[in-house]
Amino acid sequence: MQTTELTITDAVVARMANATSPRVREISEALVRHLHAFVREVEPTLEEWFAGIDFLTRTGQMCSPTRQEFILLSDTLGVSMLVDSINHRVPGGATETTVLGPFYVADPPEQPLGADISAGKPGERLLVLGTVRGVSGEPVAGAVVDTWQSDSEGYYDVQLEGAELALRARFRADGEGRFSFWSLVPSSYPIPDDGPVGHMLRQQGRHPYRPAHVHFRIGAPGYEELVTHVFVAGDEYLDSDVVFGVKESLVHELERHEPGTAPDGTAVDTPYAVLRYDFVLAGSAR
Numbered sequence: 001m002q003t004t005e006l007t008i009t010d011a012v013v014a015r016m017a018n019a020t021s022p023r024v025r026e027i028s029e030a031l032v033r034h035l036h037a038f039v040r041e042v043e044p045t046l047e048e049w050f051a052g053i054d055f056l057t058r059t060g061q062m063c064s065p066t067r068q069e070f071i072l073l074s075d076t077l078g079v080s081m082l083v084d085s086i087n088h089r090v091p092g093g094a095t096e097t098t099v100l101g102p103f104y105v106a107d108p109p110e111q112p113l114g115a116d117i118s119a120g121k122p123g124e125r126l127l128v129l130g131t132v133r134g135v136s137g138e139p140v141a142g143a144v145v146d147t148w149q150s151d152s153e154g155y156y157d158v159q160l161e162g163a164e165l166a167l168r169a170r171f172r173a174d175g176e177g178r179f180s181f182w183s184l185v186p187s188s189y190p191i192p193d194d195g196p197v198g199h200m201l202r203q204q205g206r207h208p209y210r211p212a213h214v215h216f217r218i219g220a221p222g223y224e225e226l227v228t229h230v231f232v233a234g235d236e237y238l239d240s241d242v243v244f245g246v247k248e249s250l251v252h253e254l255e256r257h258e259p260g261t262a263p264d265g266t267a268v269d270t271p272y273a274v275l276r277y278d279f280v281l282a283g284s285a286r
């Protein structure tokens with residue numbers, strides 16, 4: 001049967017009647033309907049359509065074991081945060097989630113509470129004091145807390161060739177759900193923008209920057225795992241985060257201190273900052 005501009009969508013959808021599962025059929029049909037609707041709306045020229053194919057081809061070619069350009073594309077179009085929000089409709093009182101990001105390292109080195117994870121890097125010292133509780137207020141003893149962040153120049157350790165792991169670690173909360181560590185005040189930074197996604201951002205008149213933040217991944221038996229950031233209040237990119245990850249509840253002021261005895265008892269001979277944040281885990285759905 002001959003298809004036309006008006007009938008081709010129904011024809012393609014009909015071909016999926018024997019999909020391997022109802023979910024495959026649902027997703028495939030929705031993809032076709034929305035993709036066809038997009039094409040009808042913008043009415044691309046052949047040159048524009050082939051430019052789009054070339055963009056996706058170059059995006060795939062940019063991917064490597066250490067770089068995932070398609071994740072960058074998803075992030076910068078807001079899709080990653082949309083998927084995260086759909087999958088983490090947390091109960092009231094629970095800490096809001098954000099995306100994991102491309103720089104997480106599984107099984108980071110475990111450190112004792114209060115350790116300094118800056119590995120001697122330059123920058124303003126930061127004391128992080130946190131608690132982990134459930135939505136009912138109970139402390140989550142022994143919660144596993146993974147943390148990672150950029151350095152004072154905006155780079156993660158995995159971005160620096162030959163560099164040792166730094167500014168990332170795993171901690172275990174004490175019996176009261178408390179944890180602490182020393183780090184550095186993070187910096188805002190650009191996502192990798194030397195590939196197709198960076199070109200897209202420039203064409204769209206957008207910058208590639210993320211506001212300064214510290215990543216956390218927190219888990220404990222009986223609770224939903226939490227993946228989130230805490231953003232530094234006052235950062236110039238809070239209202240224009242390139243990956244749309246900022247949520248108001250995750251923006252927090254740093255306390256600024258002169259040299260002296262820090263809240264954890266450490267003697268500090270330079271000005272330093274303190275980040276205090278109380279994380280609340282949702283109960284496990286299992």
